[in-house]
Amino acid sequence: xxxxxxxxxxxxxxxxxxxxxxAALYEVVxxxxxxxxxxxxxxxxxxxxxxxxxxxxxxxxxxxxxxAIGPTVAGHTMATFKTVMLGFVVSILxxxxxxxxxTASPAIAAAVYPFLVWTQSIPKVALAPILVVxxxxxxxxxxxxxVLVAFFPLVISIATGLLSVPPELIELSxxxxxxxxxxxLRIRLPYAIPFxxxxxxxxxxxxxxxxxxxxxxxxxxxxxxxxxxxTAFFKVPVAFGALIILSVMGVVLFQIVVAAxxxxxxxxxxxxTPGA
Amino acid sequence: MISLNRxxxxxxxxxxxxxxxxxxxxxxxxxxEFITLVGPSGCGKSTLLRIVAGxxxxxxxxxxxGGEEITEPRAETGIVFQAPTLLPWASVLDNVLFPLRxxxxxxxTSTDKAMALIKLVGLTGFEGKSPRELxxxxxxxxxxxxxLVHDPDILLMDEPFGALDALTRExxxxxxxxxxxxxxxxxxxxxxxxxxAVVLADRVVVMSPRPGRIxxxxxxxxxxxxxxxxxxxxxxxxxxxxxxxxxFGTRHVSSGRAAA
Ligand SMILES: Nc1ncnc2c1ncn2[C@@H]1O[C@H](COP(=O)(O)OP(=O)(O)OP(=O)(O)O)[C@@H](O)[C@H]1O
Ligand SMILES: [Mg+2]
Numbered sequence: 001x002x003x004x005x006x007x008x009x010x011x012x013x014x015x016x017x018x019x020x021x022x023a024a025l026y027e028v029v030x031x032x033x034x035x036x037x038x039x040x041x042x043x044x045x046x047x048x049x050x051x052x053x054x055x056x057x058x059x060x061x062x063x064x065x066x067x068a069i070g071p072t073v074a075g076h077t078m079a080t081f082k083t084v085m086l087g088f089v090v091s092i093l094x095x096x097x098x099x100x101x102x103t104a105s106p107a108i109a110a111a112v113y114p115f116l117v118w119t120q121s122i123p124k125v126a127l128a129p130i131l132v133v134x135x136x137x138x139x140x141x142x143x144x145x146x147v148l149v150a151f152f153p154l155v156i157s158i159a160t161g162l163l164s165v166p167p168e169l170i171e172l173s174x175x176x177x178x179x180x181x182x183x184x185l186r187i188r189l190p191y192a193i194p195f196x197x198x199x200x201x202x203x204x205x206x207x208x209x210x211x212x213x214x215x216x217x218x219x220x221x222x223x224x225x226x227x228x229x230x231t232a233f234f235k236v237p238v239a240f241g242a243l244i245i246l247s248v249m250g251v252v253l254f255q256i257v258v259a260a261x262x263x264x265x266x267x268x269x270x271x272x273t274p275g276a
Numbered sequence: 277m278i279s280l281n282r283x284x285x286x287x288x289x290x291x292x293x294x295x296x297x298x299x300x301x302x303x304x305x306x307x308x309e310f311i312t313l314v315g316p317s318g319c320g321k322s323t324l325l326r327i328v329a330g331x332x333x334x335x336x337x338x339x340x341x342g343g344e345e346i347t348e349p350r351a352e353t354g355i356v357f358q359a360p361t362l363l364p365w366a367s368v369l370d371n372v373l374f375p376l377r378x379x380x381x382x383x384x385t386s387t388d389k390a391m392a393l394i395k396l397v398g399l400t401g402f403e404g405k406s407p408r409e410l411x412x413x414x415x416x417x418x419x420x421x422x423x424l425v426h427d428p429d430i431l432l433m434d435e436p437f438g439a440l441d442a443l444t445r446e447x448x449x450x451x452x453x454x455x456x457x458x459x460x461x462x463x464x465x466x467x468x469x470x471x472x473a474v475v476l477a478d479r480v481v482v483m484s485p486r487p488g489r490i491x492x493x494x495x496x497x498x499x500x501x502x503x504x505x506x507x508x509x510x511x512x513x514x515x516x517x518x519x520x521x522x523x524f525g526t527r528h529v530s531s532g533r534a535a536a
Contacts, residue, residue: 168361171331175349176378186378190365267365267406 057237066241072226073238077245079221083139083211084204084253087146091203095151099158100184120152124210128217142214142222149210154199161195162188194268197261204257208250277462278305278328278430283337285323296487297323300337303481303490307429308460312473313481316523320488321466325432328464329355341430350430351379354423358435360415362407362422368394369403372421381426393421396455413444420452424459433465437472446504449475453502470516470523475502480515482522491522 039059045051046058053061066073102109124145131141165188173183215224223242230238261268285298297320305311313321326332327339330349339346341353354375362371372390376382394403397417407415416436423431437445449472456463467473473480477496484491496515498506506512 166359166361168357168359169363171326171329171357172355172361172375173378174331175329175353175355176375177349177351178378182378186374187363190363193365265365267408 054234054236057240062237062240062244065235065237069238073241073245076221076223076226076242077249079219079225080208080211080215080223080246081249083142083146083214083222084207084249086139086143087150087210088204088207088253090143090147091151091154091207092200094147095154095158095199095203099155099162102155103159103162103188104180116152116155119148122148124149124213125217128214132218137218137220141218142211145214145217146207146210149213150203150206153202153206154196157195157199157202158192161192161199164195165191193261193265197257197265197268200257201254204253205250208246208253212246277307277309277342278303278464279338279340279343280304280324280327281338281340283324283327283334283339285320285327285332286335298327298334299487299489301488301490303493305462305464308462310456310463310476310478311465311481312477312479313464313466313483314468314470314473314519314523315483315488315491316485317468318488319483319485321483322434323488324483325355325434325464325466328430329353329432351426352428353430353432354426354428356416356419356423356431356433356436358438360407360412360419362415362418364407367404367406368399368410368418371407371418372425374422375426379426386425389427390421390425393424394418396458397421397451411444413440413448416440416448417451420455424455427459429461431461431463433463435466435468438468445469445472450503452476453500457501470519471504471507473519474498474512474515475504475506480519482519484522492518494518 042056043059046056051058057065098112102112127148128141128145131144135141135144162184169187169191170183173187178186211222212224212227215222216228219225223246226242227239230236230242280301280303283298283301284296287295287297289295301320301324303311313324315321323332327334328341328346330346330353333347341350363374366374369387369390372393373382373386376386391400391403394400397420399414399417399421402410402414407418410418416439420436423433437448440448453476463476465473465476467476474496480494480496482491482494483489494515496511498509498511
């Protein structure tokens with residue numbers, strides 16, 4: 001990070017193309033090397049100190065045991081992925097109109113805001129079993145939990161973005177006698193794009209967390225369910241395997257959001273990606 | 277063309293106090309006249325501009341354009357703000373076209389009109405660039421094009437060159453005069469620079485604060501076309517001296533001149 005934030009002087013003066021290339025190198029290669037190094041250290045430590053498998057399984061054992069039930073793990077991964085994606089999409093579908101309404105009218109904002117904060121103050125783990133009773137043991141309560149965990153930061157960042165428009169531009173829009181709708185579509189929403197993506201990055205990470213929380217309480221499939229059942233049977237390496245898949249899923253989904261912003265809104269990414 | 281008749285505007289500030297931003301301001305502005313507004317900070321210059329723009333209404337008195345009371349923004353008015361405030365995601369050309377888009381007035385001739393304006397301010401070749409790739413002066417030129425694209429007959433400018441360095445500022449001032457002589461319109465121009473005010477104006481409106489009033493209106497009889505060379509003439513000197521007197525009071529100005 002610090003390498004990117006303050007590049008040495010000679011590097012800053014290099015032509016942009018090469019700088020971009022070396023930045024990509026930093027972003028991909030350095031983390032990969034660091035991860036590989038960490039796993040090697042982990043493997044070495046497990047062997048050197050003969051750490052028992054139920055405390056900290058070695059990466060090779062995790063790989064072996066997880067691959068042994070490969071198709072089952074793949075099924076659980078897909079189940080979790082589905083919950084995460086549905087929860088994420090529903091969060092967006094709720095957050096966007098909610099943020100628009102919140103910023104459009106102070107009265108509605110005053111009425112709705114306490115409820116929003118309230119949904120955040122409920123511990124989701126405690127809410128999950130109640131939702132199962134209410135909604136049945138199916139996909140629905142899991143998605144609801146995921147949404148409840150993920151949507152709040154998204155609403156807040158979209159609302160912040162919608163309000164970040166310079167007042168002059170709003171005056172310009174009024175001077176053009178534009179409707180509130182075209183003000184929203186042509187000025188406020190585009191202005192909010194960097195904020196929306198900042199929110200999406202938080203939301204996608206939280207959606208993974210929310211999905212697993214929901215699976216802990218109510219599921220017959222999913223990586224959260226797999227972690228629970230495998231720890232119950234002391235299959236610690238499989239639990240670790242599921243954990244690693246979860247974190248990879250989180251990182252990959254996060255990076256997809258980052259890439260989507262760079263591809264579709266190139267003018268925006270520099271504002272929000274630290275160090276880029 | 278623009279007529280203000282005893283216009284008063286009072287704001288309710290957040291702590292419940294009332295601020296009289298403008299009090300009993302009366303002003304008649306003729307068609308294609310160039311008016312500059314000077315005065316200390318907080319004397320209501322921006323408020324006056326906003327009232328003429330129809331963005332806010334007077335608390336008392338009457339503001340009208342061509343005899344018609346101003347009750348809402350009017351399509352034939354262009355506005356340039358202190359900061360360029362361009363859309364960061366749109367190209368120079370799209371920024372210039374933006375008001376037409378918002379007014380649903382875009383048609384096959386719009387792009388040509390915009391390109392002609394871009395040429396007028398000397399930005400040909402930059403149409404496709406994004407605002408981030410332009411200098412502050414270039415951005416402000418784009419903002420001026422944006423204010424002119426729907427061919428308004430009134431141009432309101434609120435310290436449009438405030439954020440520019442002195443050299444760019446002089447250059448832009450001359451450019452504005454050139455644009456105005458090529459496409460005459462009624463201009464209301466707020467500035468903090470007395471020199472700028474005198475060089476540009478047919479009449480300089482000097483305002484005084486708390487409450488915001490018109491202290492004096494000074495006719496500038498200097499021949500056009502003008503340039504900053506005019507600064508050395510006695511008429512110029514007389515006008516700017518009078519403005520300084522009005523703003524700072526007599527004593528300050530004489531000591532200020534001795535020091536300078
Ligand atoms: N929306 C508002 N709400 C409350 N008070 C306001 C508002 N707009 C302006 N005022 C007050 O009205 C007075 C005049 O403000 P205005 O912006 O017109 O001054 P100005 O002459 O443009 O000053 P400056 O040269 O600093 O831009 C100030 O005292 C300001 O605090
Ligand atoms: Mg002002």
